[in-house]
Amino acid sequence: MKKEPYITRLDIELTERCNNNCIHCYINLPDDDLCAKKKELSTDKIKEILKEAVSLDCMTIRFTGGEPLLREDFEELYVFTRKQGLKVLIFTNATLINKRLAELFSRIPPLEKIEVTVYGINKNSYEAVTGKKGSFKAAEKGIKLLLKNKIPFVVKSAVLPPNKNETDKFEKWAMAIPDMDRLPSKSMFFDLRCRRDNEIKNRFIKKLRITPEEGIGILTREKDKYIKEMKEFCSKFTRPPGDDLFSCGAGFSGCADAYGYFLPCIMLKCPDTAYDLKNGTLEDAIVNFFPKIRAMRAKNKDYLKRCAKCFLKSLCEQCPAKSWMEHGTLDTPVEYFCEIAHAQAKFLGLVKPHEKAWEVTDWKERLRNFSRNVIPAEAGIQT
Amino acid sequence: MKTRISLKNVYKPSEDVVARDIHGEFIIIPITSGIGDSDEAIFSLNEFGKAIWGELDGKKNLKEIANLLTLKFEGSDKEIETDIIGLGEELLKKKIIVKL
Ligand code: SF4
Numbered sequence: 001m002k003k004e005p006y007i008t009r010l011d012i013e014l015t016e017r018c019n020n021n022c023i024h025c026y027i028n029l030p031d032d033d034l035c036a037k038k039k040e041l042s043t044d045k046i047k048e049i050l051k052e053a054v055s056l057d058c059m060t061i062r063f064t065g066g067e068p069l070l071r072e073d074f075e076e077l078y079v080f081t082r083k084q085g086l087k088v089l090i091f092t093n094a095t096l097i098n099k100r101l102a103e104l105f106s107r108i109p110p111l112e113k114i115e116v117t118v119y120g121i122n123k124n125s126y127e128a129v130t131g132k133k134g135s136f137k138a139a140e141k142g143i144k145l146l147l148k149n150k151i152p153f154v155v156k157s158a159v160l161p162p163n164k165n166e167t168d169k170f171e172k173w174a175m176a177i178p179d180m181d182r183l184p185s186k187s188m189f190f191d192l193r194c195r196r197d198n199e200i201k202n203r204f205i206k207k208l209r210i211t212p213e214e215g216i217g218i219l220t221r222e223k224d225k226y227i228k229e230m231k232e233f234c235s236k237f238t239r240p241p242g243d244d245l246f247s248c249g250a251g252f253s254g255c256a257d258a259y260g261y262f263l264p265c266i267m268l269k270c271p272d273t274a275y276d277l278k279n280g281t282l283e284d285a286i287v288n289f290f291p292k293i294r295a296m297r298a299k300n301k302d303y304l305k306r307c308a309k310c311f312l313k314s315l316c317e318q319c320p321a322k323s324w325m326e327h328g329t330l331d332t333p334v335e336y337f338c339e340i341a342h343a344q345a346k347f348l349g350l351v352k353p354h355e356k357a358w359e360v361t362d363w364k365e366r367l368r369n370f371s372r373n374v375i376p377a378e379a380g381i382q383t
Numbered sequence: 384m385k386t387r388i389s390l391k392n393v394y395k396p397s398e399d400v401v402a403r404d405i406h407g408e409f410i411i412i413p414i415t416s417g418i419g420d421s422d423e424a425i426f427s428l429n430e431f432g433k434a435i436w437g438e439l440d441g442k443k444n445l446k447e448i449a450n451l452l453t454l455k456f457e458g459s460d461k462e463i464e465t466d467i468i469g470l471g472e473e474l475l476k477k478k479i480i481v482k483l
Pocket residue numbers: 018019020021022025026027028065066067093117130
């Protein structure tokens with residue numbers, strides 16, 4: 001019997017600060033940003049949020065950031081969380097994992113595999129991404145400590161100019177890690193700054209973005225597997241979303257950000273969609289606030305002409321969070337993600353060259369044929 | 384290998400686990416390593432197990448708990464005792480309960 005409301009997982013962004021300064025990062029602030037540090041939630045307030053998460057039947061807390069291990073009270077929060085009977089999923093760059101922390105993870109296991117992002121296979125590529133001298137060695141040490149203490153973890157990467165020729169080598173190394181049961185995930189279609197706080201960095205991130213065609217090349221390195229996965233995925237496609245802004249899971253749970261705002265999803269930092277946990281509760285947000293956000297309708301003319309009628313919506317990364325990062329509105333189509341979705345759809349034969357997905361009228365039939373194994377002749381050559 | 388358990392002994396939940404009722408499912412979550420099976424960290428108890436858990440107060444022995452449960456569950460005294468011993472052995476082996 002399900003209790004209402006409940007959440008299965010809660011994201012907590014412990015800080016937006018990071019000891020690295022990755023060239024593509026959408027969130028990081030310098031580790032010594034005292035102003036940001038001062039605004040961060042107190043240990044007690046985070047514990048209060050954790051206790052409420054337990055009362056809402058939450059099973060897993062994801063600690064992320066910035067770099068979550070940067071918080072001086074990380075150990076205290078980690079132990080507290082585990083003692084509440086919660087599992088902990090940690091997203092980290094591993095550079096701050098020391099002997100003491102590795103032993104703690106061994107004594108009190110997180111019960112979820114730690115996820116470590118690795119920015120390069122050697123010092124040159126790694127530090128060309130992180131911009132921090134000594135970060136490669138620190139990450140290497142952290143990873144070795146995890147291995148030595150048999151802490152379950154997986155690695156993932158970000159495809160960037162300094163490391164993009166290392167993929168095979170990285171994957172070979174990654175697959176030797178005991179808990180890697182599939183190829184490491186890679187982020188490659190980078191987001192702009194989620195706080196819309198750095199125009200210069202945004203320009204730089206745009207330059208780092210690979211072209212949709214390059215992206216398809218990476219996604220389809222294992223072509224048969226990719227097509228099989230896409231068939232399964234596309235068979236679940238529903239219909240164009242109409243003017244519904246949120247056709248995703250935003251607001252069913254959410255993310256407590258570093259400053260005490262509860263966001264309907266970790267990526268969506270728009271102040272209008274954030275709930276102030278300093279004067280409220282997770283439950284109030286889920287029962288009373290987020291439903292109003294989820295009921296929001298798109299008004300942007302371009303969106304209504306395109307996305308609202310587009311059968312690729314489930315395939316496309318266009319969403320209110322991406323729109324906010326890119327344009328400062330919730331409902332403006334993001335051209336980069338539109339191009340990526342079209343490139344994928346062309347590869348799969350779901351749209352023809354030069355065709356716009358929102359103009360396709362026989363999309364139901366195309367999806368049916370695709371899912372039923374009828375791979376259009378173009379599949380695989382329209383990259 | 385079976386772990387010996389006796390109806391005369393008093394047991395209590397280990398301090399290294401937390402019991403939670405998630406959507407009506409009663410589960411035992413280990414806090415420290417070495418509890419439960421390595422590949423299945425979270426342990427789920429049925430209604431009978433949940434009732435035993437509720438009585439493991441560190442004062443009553445298993446025989447006394449069995450007597451209480453015969454009032455709540457169907458089955459002869461012997462059957463209830465056998466079930467308690469079976470579950471108790473498993474929980475003790477997994478270090479979810481400890482002997483006082
Ligand atoms: S390690 Fe992660 S949070 Fe830190 S700068 Fe790099 S991408 Fe951003």
